[in-house]
Amino acid sequence: MPTVRVNAEARVIRPFLVFVTVKYAKVGGVYEGTIWTADIGGSNRRRLAAGNVPDISPDSRWVAFLDRADRLRVVASEGGAQRLLARNPDGFGWAPDSRRLAVVIEGSLVIIDMQTGRRVTIDRGRYNVLGFSFSPSGREIAWAPKMGELTPTLGGYDIYRASTSGGDVRRLTYDRGSYYPVWGPTGIAFARFEPFTRLHPRVELWFMRPYGRGLRRISDQNLAPFAWSRDGRRLLAYFESEVDAHPYAVDPSSGKARSLVERAGPDVSTAAFSRNGQWVLASGERKLVQIPWTGGQSRVLVRGVDEAADWTR
Numbered sequence: 001m002p003t004v005r006v007n008a009e010a011r012v013i014r015p016f017l018v019f020v021t022v023k024y025a026k027v028g029g030v031y032e033g034t035i036w037t038a039d040i041g042g043s044n045r046r047r048l049a050a051g052n053v054p055d056i057s058p059d060s061r062w063v064a065f066l067d068r069a070d071r072l073r074v075v076a077s078e079g080g081a082q083r084l085l086a087r088n089p090d091g092f093g094w095a096p097d098s099r100r101l102a103v104v105i106e107g108s109l110v111i112i113d114m115q116t117g118r119r120v121t122i123d124r125g126r127y128n129v130l131g132f133s134f135s136p137s138g139r140e141i142a143w144a145p146k147m148g149e150l151t152p153t154l155g156g157y158d159i160y161r162a163s164t165s166g167g168d169v170r171r172l173t174y175d176r177g178s179y180y181p182v183w184g185p186t187g188i189a190f191a192r193f194e195p196f197t198r199l200h201p202r203v204e205l206w207f208m209r210p211y212g213r214g215l216r217r218i219s220d221q222n223l224a225p226f227a228w229s230r231d232g233r234r235l236l237a238y239f240e241s242e243v244d245a246h247p248y249a250v251d252p253s254s255g256k257a258r259s260l261v262e263r264a265g266p267d268v269s270t271a272a273f274s275r276n277g278q279w280v281l282a283s284g285e286r287k288l289v290q291i292p293w294t295g296g297q298s299r300v301l302v303r304g305v306d307e308a309a310d311w312t313r
Helices: none
Strands: 017-023 031-039 046-050 052-056 062-068 073-076 084-089 090-094 102-106 108-113 119-123 128-134 142-147 160-163 178-182 190-192 202-210 217-219 224-229 235-239 246-249 257-259 271-274 279-284 286-291 299-303 309-312
Touching: 017 052, 017 299, 031 052, 031 062, 046 062, 046 073, 052 309, 062 090, 073 102, 084 102, 084 108, 084 271, 090 128, 090 224, 102 128, 108 142, 119 142, 128 190, 142 178, 178 224, 190 224, 202 224, 224 246, 224 271, 235 271, 246 279, 299 309
Parallel strands: 128 178, 271 309
Antiparallel strands: 017 031, 017 309, 031 046, 052 062, 062 073, 073 084, 090 102, 102 108, 108 119, 128 142, 142 160, 178 190, 190 202, 202 217, 224 235, 235 246, 246 257, 271 279, 279 286, 286 299
């Protein structure tokens, strides 16, 4: 695998958006996505790559994405040569060091080092991995593997943690209905459902300390966690539904949760959270909007876009 060289010199990268526009080819209705960057306000649009699902590295220097053949690639945020990392991944996400990515490949959770090409297999050959999250230090990772029959509501999901160098695996939950871990400054938020409910089980939002202690339910409003603010005082969640994923503001200490959109619809999707916890990026009705955490008027940043987006705010 080609090596990605990281420039050790400090570079100042202006805050930016990354988003996707789509079109359908006439022959066979083939879906084609194009990834663009722009200033935070939506101006100075520039084509970055052909593909979808862009994810900006924590240091803002790289964008990981799926190309039109569903291969995982990485490109510098300013553009340039692309690097192929994996084929047909089921999910991917950056480590805090912006050098490694966690990737789910055929049910295995693998961490790939961009500089060296080294791969560490954390968990191998599951039916599915329903969510993973690096610890704030990047030394550990939490994930939710599926064990048993591959059915959506019969259970078998529990959360584990391990060293990102491999080994030291610890099981954190034992209820067979815990998934979507999101590791924050003080602990892990996750979603939980009753494992033997066959039709549309209600999803609850839970919290636990990094070693599985201090379990407590935050909310029973059918919410799943999305991201923490950097100080750990605000938790962005989204409505867990097959047709809706609109954002919710959650106070993890009190459990109070409120929708951040006045009228949720099937096209509303949670896209990103600002690091200071003041702004939420969401997409709906082919618009990319910035929503204040405290409520109030949202601002349209870009029009004519798909739901996949990210930013460095």
